[in-house]
Amino acid sequence: MTRFVTIFLAFVIFSVQAFAVAVDDNPLEDPAKEAVARELMKEIRCLVCQNQSIEDSNADLARDLRQVVRERIALGDTPENVRAYLVDRYGDWVLLEPPVKPQTYLLWASPFLFLLVVVYLVFRRRSTTAGAAPLSAEEEAELEAILAAKEREQ
Incomplete structure (x- = not known):
């Protein structure tokens, strides 16, 4: 019986890691800027995931892009400037809703x-x-x- 209890406890302890959720990196101290950054993160596509925003993704690249968005917003960039910066680096595909233009x-x-x-x-x-x-x-x-x-x- 003790063997069964030991195996059960080991199973429970090791399976808890499967339910771990990635804690968001360093949010901005200014709540207003953090809100702006979060809204912008909903519009940016995770370049690793299929059709998922960087706000919803746990991929390492999405975490890096969230940090870039926060840094740019903290420096005083507008959401349009941050969007333009990301589009310059990754193309229109980085936007979840690409603009309508000839390309x-x-x-x-x-x-x-x-x-x-x-x-x-x-x-x-x-x-x-x-x-x-x-x-x-x-x-x-x-x-x-x-x-x-x-x-x-x-």
């Missing part, structure tokens, strides 16, 4: 283009299968022979 037109239009292609393919398939060509005289005779043979079997 991103294809990105914004791609869902509509995909939908148009799907609709085109569906209607094209229907038009080719809807109008079956009539049987030739040879095919008609072959069909009648097959049907006659089928009737004789029954």
Whole structure:
């Protein structure tokens, strides 16, 4: 029985680490600036994670980007300046919602283009299968022979 209790306690003690949550790094001392930084962090994409903001991510790069955002805000940069700084370094992809500009037109239009292609393919398939060509005289005779043979079997 003591062996079971020992194994159970060891399991509990070692599994507690699985529930550990990354504590956020050094928040800004000014609550107003920290609020601005947190709002901006919601708009910046984690470059490691799939479609997750740096505020929600526990990746090391996301932690580094949070620190960069805080440093820039602490130095007095506006959110627009911080956004521009990150876009200059990482491109428009770092923003969770990229701006609409000539370089991103294809990105914004791609869902509509995909939908148009799907609709085109569906209607094209229907038009080719809807109008079956009539049987030739040879095919008609072959069909009648097959049907006659089928009737004789029954």
